[in-house]
Amino acid sequence: MxxxxxxxxxxxxxxxxxxxxxxxxxxxxxxxxxxxxxxxxxxxxxxxxxxxxxxxxxxxxxxxxxxxxxxxxxxxxxxxxxxxxxxxxxxxxxxxxxxxxxxxxxxxxxxxxxxxxxxxxxxxxxxxxxxxxxxxxxxxxxxxxxxxxxxxxxxxxxxxxxxxxxxxxxxxxxxxxxxxxxxxxxxxxxxxxxxxxxxxxxxxxxxxxxxxxxxxxxxxxxxxxxxxxxxxxxxxxxxxxxxxxxxxxxxxxxxxxxxxxxxxxxxxxxxxxxxxxxxxxxxxxxxxxxxxxxxxxxxxxxxxxxxxxxxxxxxxxxxxxxxxxxxxVPGNGKAPPLRVALGKGTTALEPLVRQESGMQLVTGGTGDVQVAEEDGQWLLLAGAGDPISRIPAGDAGRALYLLRLHQWVQALMWRQGNANPFGLKLDLVPGERGGNFRYGESLSVRMTAARPVWLVLLDIDSNGGILPLYPNKQAEMNSLAADREIAIHNCAREPEGTDYLIALAFTGHPPLLEQLLGKEKLAFDDPALTAWRTLFADGKDGTAAAVTQIRVIKGEGKCPP
Structure with missing residues (x-):
């Protein structure tokens, strides 16, 4: 096509x-x-x-x-x-x-x-x-x-x-x-x-x-x-x-x-x-x-x-x-399933995908996430063709983990477009880049909400790591005043791929929030993350989400040490 x-x-x-x-x-x-x-x-x-x-x-x-x-x-x-x-x-x-x-x-x-x-x-x-x-x-x-x-x-x-x-x-x-x-x-x-x-x-x-x-x-x-x-x-x-x-x-x-x-x-x-x-x-x-x-x-x-x-x-x-x-007119109902398209050499994933309640196997078409074999690796691609990550070919367990992550991300993106009662905003700076950054280019993440909320910012990197970016110290464990902006500065680094930035907003104190302190990475089954995923899956009032992508592209630039 x-x-x-x-x-x-x-x-x-x-x-x-x-x-x-x-x-x-x-x-x-x-x-x-x-x-x-x-x-x-x-x-x-x-x-x-x-x-x-x-x-x-x-x-x-x-x-x-x-x-x-x-x-x-x-x-x-x-x-x-x-x-x-x-x-x-x-x-x-x-x-x-x-x-x-x-x-x-x-x-x-x-x-x-x-x-x-x-x-x-x-x-x-x-x-x-x-x-x-x-x-x-x-x-x-x-x-x-x-x-x-x-x-x-x-x-x-x-x-x-x-x-x-x-x-x-x-x-x-x-x-x-x-x-x-x-x-x-x-x-x-x-x-x-x-x-x-x-x-x-x-x-x-x-x-x-x-x-x-x-x-x-x-x-x-x-x-x-x-x-x-x-x-x-x-x-x-x-x-x-x-x-x-x-x-x-x-x-x-x-x-x-x-x-x-x-x-x-x-x-x-x-x-x-x-x-x-x-x-x-x-x-x-x-x-x-x-x-x-x-x-x-x-x-x-x-x-x-x-x-x-x-x-x-x-x-x-x-x-x-x-x-x-x-x-x-605002949308209603639940987020659609993650459509997964499997390419040649990845059929070992088929029974695993079929067993997942939040996923749907796509044949003969384009999925939200596609898995293809290339040079002895499995390449995960977004529906628009953006590379998400590469893993060793045949590592079905790792692939399923990444698919579960992206099923959650897609559900949050659907929630963002259908229900955002707090005016939650998550923006990349400079905005003109459209989320596309070459190696070495500077960027900032800015988030704010129109009412007082507790905010959590996570980065899902191209390897599937879940990195807590905010809050990360005791002084940040409080709710934020309406329209107060939080800015985090960074630089586009290797490897090439797609990161997802996720902002979670709560009108009440998020359960287990203090467990973020001292953690450089979170597991998908981390108790705090599991509790938050449950709140959002149930569509509870008092929660909102915003998601944006950073597509890291090969270039000649270098980030400061």
Whole structure:
């Protein structure tokens, strides 16, 4: 099974609140490029359907006037036309207006080693209808839409108007498919990066495709939020018509995988109002689309900007809707079982998996966790293809232990998306990394809750070790005041793989909490952990969970001793 990679989908999406002021204007600019003017540029199937689906949502679902929804499709989406339309928007909107700008098409970035272009750090570059892919660096760069050079000045104008804007950017800082080297044995996602043919140009120079990433630049906007489909090291996926049987879309038309997930959440197919307040916040929208993409095996993780550490205005918690829409109905029931797919050479696990009440064996498809044999080892992969861990081939007991761990993690992730009454937040800093960190890159973990709670932070590393990170001393054994932030600083270290950070919140004193003192690792059957797992499995009131992933990727960097 193969999916075409949509190399860039830049979307600036504003969804209108049902209680917006009567005088507020509603404006949309939808841009999609499926057929390019340069015959050397490969066409994409999804963009025209993405644009049409969003147009229907805006007009039919959210009351936009057809006259205020501008569409630039294919040959109408030239570089000049796109920039001109954005400038016109900035000239006619006022404070309180609501704006949508959506761009779907090819793109590249500095981290795209196939492009060889000195695109600025922290900026994507997008190919308009009249873009070219052969020539000197100067010629190709002049025909691109570069975020920092071309879009930033126009968005600054929009920001200064006071119009309310939510930017949904699929692969906004479109990077290399660095995770594609570790794909699932049952699914294949070949890169469709548009290869650029560049001749020598001494006027332009700069190291491109480099391994070291500088810190992300400060977030520049006050009234614009961004929801991107992927981090700067991920590509977004496009579901072509030939693949609709394997990956059906909402309307049975080709779409970007992220856009399809977004439409499903907004339509109520995916529960998203985790705190049950009747509103769908930007943060809840990100969590819901992220979970849906992961479940369907797509290898990119939606990211929300401004990052948590740069959000003094609370833009991440801004509500999309003022009353409860279908999309915001909280979920009910129990977490689904962990779906396990076994590859060739791992059949010894089959009877063990069948005996586990919280697991389901998957045949002929993609599981939440997949086990495959590779070079004399068993490789555990997440559904989206991320490597989890490696163990000696044939070690069924160790494999079952890891599967039980991930069944618990999945149950907590389901709980996070369906019931988070305390406003528990667990964020990685810098947020722009999307959970992808190369060896030696610094990171921080920040957690907080909207009401007084006792907090526990655990790290499940790629080897299955359970490391208690907080509390780890007597002074931390107390409840935390509402909105007090706990920050823990770290560095991405070997080995390559996936760590899960788990925050557990309790309104009452957690049983056996003091047993964490002095422990560097916990066993899965540790009395304290067993008691907490029981509380969460029973769905007890007074508990909440948050989970995030750290994907450690090979690189040249080193952590301090």
């Amino acid at each position: 193969s999916f075409a990679v949509k190399e860039m989908l830049l979307a600036v999406l504003l969804l209108w609140g049902l209680m917006a002021p009567a005088q507020a204007g509603r404006h949309a600019l939808l841009i999609g490029i499926s057929d390019y003017g340069d015959p050397a540029i490969r066409d994409l199937e999804g963009p025209r359907h993405d644009v049409e689906a969003l147009r229907k949502v805006l007009i039919g679902g959210w009351g936009a006037s057809p006259g205020n929804v501008r569409v630039l499709l294919d040959r109408g989406a030239t570089r000049g036309a796109i920039l001109g339309e954005i400038e016109q928007l900035a000239g006619r909107v006022t404070a309180g207006d609501q704006v949508l700008i959506y761009f779907s098409g090819h793109g590249t970035s500095r981290y795209d080693s196939t492009s060889g272009l000195p695109i600025p750090h922290g900026s994507g570059a997008y190919i308009p209808w009249d873009g070219i892919i052969e020539g000197t660096q100067g010629q190709i760069m002049a025909n691109l839409l570069i975020g920092n050079r071309d879009l930033r000045p126009r968005l600054d104008q929009l920001d200064r108007t006071g119009a309310e804007v939510l930017v949904v950017a699929d692969s906004c800082f479109s990077g290399n498919a660095v995770r594609s080297a570790n794909l699932s044995p049952t699914r294949d996602f070949p890169s469709r990066q548009q290869v650029l043919t560049i001749t020598s140009d001494p006027a332009l120079s700069g190291k491109v495709g480099e391994d070291v990433r500088p810190p992300p630049p400060p977030y520049p906007y006050r009234n614009i939020s961004y929801l991107s489909a992927a981090s700067d090291l991920e590509l977004a996926m496009d579901i072509a018509a030939s693949l609709l049987r394997q990956a059906p879309t909402l309307d049975s038309q080709p779409h970007g995988a992220f856009t399809d997930a977004l439409l499903r959440v907004l339509g109520g197919e995916r529960p998203a109002d985790a705190d049950g307040d009747g509103k769908l916040s930007h943060a809840e929208l990100r969590l819901a689309t992220q979970a849906l993409l992961a479940e369907r095996g797509f290898q990119h993780s939606p990211q929300l900007l401004p990052p948590a550490e740069s959000d003094p205005r609370g833009q991440r918690d801004r509500a999309l809707f003022a009353t409860r829409p279908a999309a915001a």
